[in-house]
Amino acid sequence: MxxxxxxxxxxxxxxxFQMPVFISQVHAAGGGDINDSFVLxxxxxxxxxxxxxxxxxxxxxxxxxxxQLLGTAKALRVPTPYCYGSFQQxxxxxxxxxxxxxxxxxxxxxxxxxxxxxxxxxxxxxGLQEDNYIGTLRxxxxxxxxxxxxxxxxxxxxxxxxxxxxxxxxxxxxxxxDSLVKRLEDxxxxxxxxxxxxxxxxGNYMFTVDxxxxxxxxxxxxxxxxxxxxxxxxxxxxxxxxxxHYQSAxxxxxxxxxxxxxxxxxxxxxxxVLFGGQxxxxxxxxxxxxx
Numbered sequence: 602m603x604x605x606x607x608x609x610x611x612x613x614x615x616x617x618f619q620m621p622v623f624i625s626q627v628h629a630a631g632g633g634d635i636n637d638s639f640v641l642x643x644x645x646x647x648x649x650x651x652x653x654x655x656x657x658x659x660x661x662x663x664x665x666x667x668x669q670l671l672g673t674a675k676a677l678r679v680p681t682p683y684c685y686g687s688f689q690q691x692x693x694x695x696x697x698x699x700x701x702x703x704x705x706x707x708x709x710x711x712x713x714x715x716x717x718x719x720x721x722x723x724x725x726x727x728g729l730q731e732d733n734y735i736g737t738l739r740x741x742x743x744x745x746x747x748x749x750x751x752x753x754x755x756x757x758x759x760x761x762x763x764x765x766x767x768x769x770x771x772x773x774x775x776x777x778x779d780s781l782v783k784r785l786e787d788x789x790x791x792x793x794x795x796x797x798x799x800x801x802x803x804g805n806y807m808f809t810v811d812x813x814x815x816x817x818x819x820x821x822x823x824x825x826x827x828x829x830x831x832x833x834x835x836x837x838x839x840x841x842x843x844x845x846h847y848q849s850a851x852x853x854x855x856x857x858x859x860x861x862x863x864x865x866x867x868x869x870x871x872x873x874v875l876f877g878g879q880x881x882x883x884x885x886x887x888x889x890x891x892x
Contacts, residue, residue, distance in 0.1 A: 602627045602639065602652075609688045610641070610650070614695065617684050618645055635737055640698055649680065649698040658692035661685040663733035665694060667799075667821040674796060676718035678815035705812030709839075712806065712814035713846035720826040720851060722796035727751040727823055735800055735820035735871055742822045748794075749786030751824070752867070757782060760870035761888075769873065769881045777892040788863065788891070790854035794823035800868070801829045802836050827857055831864030862887050 607624050614622035626642035636651040651661065665682040672679045680697040687693070728744035728751060741755040761778045764770035798805070799820030806816045830853065833839045847853075866887045873880035 606688055606691055610693070610695070613684045613686065614643065614645065614648070617695075620645075641695075647698040647700075648683070649696050651694045651696075653692050654690055655687045655692050657737070658685070658687045660734045660737065661692055661694035663731070664819065665696075666731070667733060667819040668696070668817070670796070670821050671719070671798065671816065671819055674719050674722045676722070677712070677715035678809060678813050680815070680817055699807070699815050699817075700810050701807050702810035702812060704808045704814075708808050708812045708814055709842050710846045712839075713843045714850045715814060716798075716801075716829065717847055717851035719798070720795040720829070724794045724796070724823040727794045727825075728755070729822040733820060733822070735868075736875055738871055738874060740799075740820055740822070747786060748789055748792070748825045752789075753782035753785045756867045757870065760867070760874055763874050764870070764881065764884075767874075769877065770885070774885055774888065777888050781888055781892040784891075789825060789827075789860070790856075792825055792854075795826035795829075797822060797824045797826065797829050798832075799824075799829070801832045802868075803833075803839065804836075825864070826851075827853060827860060827864050828867070830857065831861045832868055834861055835865055835868060863891050866891075 607627070611622055611624055621644070623644045624641050625644075628640045628642070630638040630640050630649065636653050636657075639650050639652070641648045641650055653660075662685055665685050668679055668682045671677075672681065678699065680699050683695045683697070685692075685694045726744040726746055727748050729742035730744070732742050733740050738760075741759060743755055745751045757778065761770060761775065765775060798816055799822055800818060801816065805818045806814060809815055830844075830847070833843070866884060869880055869884045869887060873884045
């Protein structure tokens with residue numbers, strides 16, 4: 602990490618903590634495909650930083666807002682965001698560092714019950730007061746009173762149109778999507794808007810050194826809570842006991858297992874736009890299944 606950037610971060614942290622902050626060491630940290638991540642050893646203890654280029658400054662702003670919103674629910678451990686901004690060619694997000702550990706006997710139950718508590722946080726409408734991001738894709742959160750309308754207009758259609766624009770989808774896919782979107786209002790059990798993590802796969806939660814579950818890398822909004830549940834079943838899924846504990850804490854409407862692919866359509870479309878390949882075929886198959 603460049604010396605000029607480190608000096609800038611020290612200045613930003615000094616302002617935030619209202620006392621001098623010095624960075625002594627920088628350690629590369631494991632992360633996703635989007636950002637570079639590091640642990641900073643500082644005079645205020647270890648901190649976590651995400652780096653990207655300045656195109657993604659707004660993405661870090663929205664991520665910080667999302668972490669703060671999740672934190673207000675007091676449902677699960679969430680790293681506290683400290684500072685975000687840009688310097689030279691870099692955009693950055695500084696936050697609390699949570700060292701990882703092993704799950705304890707009750708950790709999976711605590712994760713499930715914590716998610717249930719998060720989902721009991723509600724709002725008058727689906728969506729959010731601002732747009733944000735899932736991965737590097739802008740996530741449209743226009744507030745509406747109908748989950749079916751929200752899911753069709755602000756989750757499914759924008760991504761299908763992107764797939765058409767880049768040549769991965771054709772006229773048949775668009776016709777089937779239009780047919781599906783017209784039927785969505787009748788396909789979901791009625792529920793009040795729930796505060797969602799929005800991107801809750803196995804790479805976006807951890808257990809801390811004391812075994813407490815923590816969540817991070819959110820794409821928050823108020824939506825149907827089966828969205829988060831369906832997302833947990835992608836890419837290997839969560840421990841089977843997680844779903845039993847969640848059902849005990851906050852039972853879902855019967856038939857939720859049959860709706861999982863429909864709720865998974867959005868994240869699969871996201872991956873189709875970002876990565877192509879098998880996700881294009883998978884998203885087309887889900888659309889055809891429900892259209």
